[in-house]
Amino acid sequence: MADADSELVLQTQNGSPTAFESLVRNHQCMIHSLTFRMTGSLADAEDLAQETFIRAYDQIGSFRSTAKFSTWLYRIAINTCLNWKQSEARRYHFQTECADEFCSRQNNETNAAAKNGACEQVQSALLKLPAKQRAAIVLTIYDGLNHAEAAKILGCSETTVSWRVFAARRKLKGWLTTIGGAHE
């Protein structure tokens, strides 16, 4: 655990809300980017980030300093995202909207606009993945963790992570190749 975090965690465990506020400040960007990649929605990402920190505060008594605080927090965030059922409907709407938007853009807009639309399509493709495969992709590709580290966070074996990454890559390649072809 980083020294700054270590001290802050200790203070939080002794009941200092200010120390916890500093921990939130140190890790808020990381958690927000994770929750956004997992949900594709700014509002959901904010809710999940809040939920993650609240859970972390509740469970901080059980945190052992042998582990890295960021890894521990990451695990809470991932579990919060995987349990986030409420947003499923909103996510579905987002995907549908994206798909509709893409179809209309295909016919009407210039190549440059279509390129911008491709970004949305990538995000949309990511959201179409099953949550556990999406989590594996977010951790390994966006956050650059190796499969062993991702397995530790996801609470599964390294082989499971490798399989999820493989399956997710295969699906994404299929979806994004079609989109790429459509844009060209």
Added chain:
Amino acid sequence: MNDFDLESKLKDVPLPERPEDYWENFPAQVRLNLHRAAMRPAPNSFWLPRLAWAGGFALVLILGIWCAQFKPLKIAAVALSKNEKHFRNQFAQFETKLHVFMQDEHGMHHLIAEKE
């Protein structure tokens, strides 16, 4: 598309930017929510399912014991009411004797003995 192309495509998607004051206020917002959560009455949802299961189990146990305990009495009561006429005749015939009713696996028995 190879793995490298896929990764570049995925990484090309930028994260939406939030205003600076959002990051400034976020920790305070978390703290506020923590305070609100602490003010809320302690959730008893942890105990509710356990309590329901324990209550259900206790009820089944009590009913089981009750049924086991009162079944012979019920059988005896049915047997007595079925043979009421016969027993009344016996009572009339041996008015001065001691009458004992016994229930076992063979059914209801009416024993008549001398009073000491």
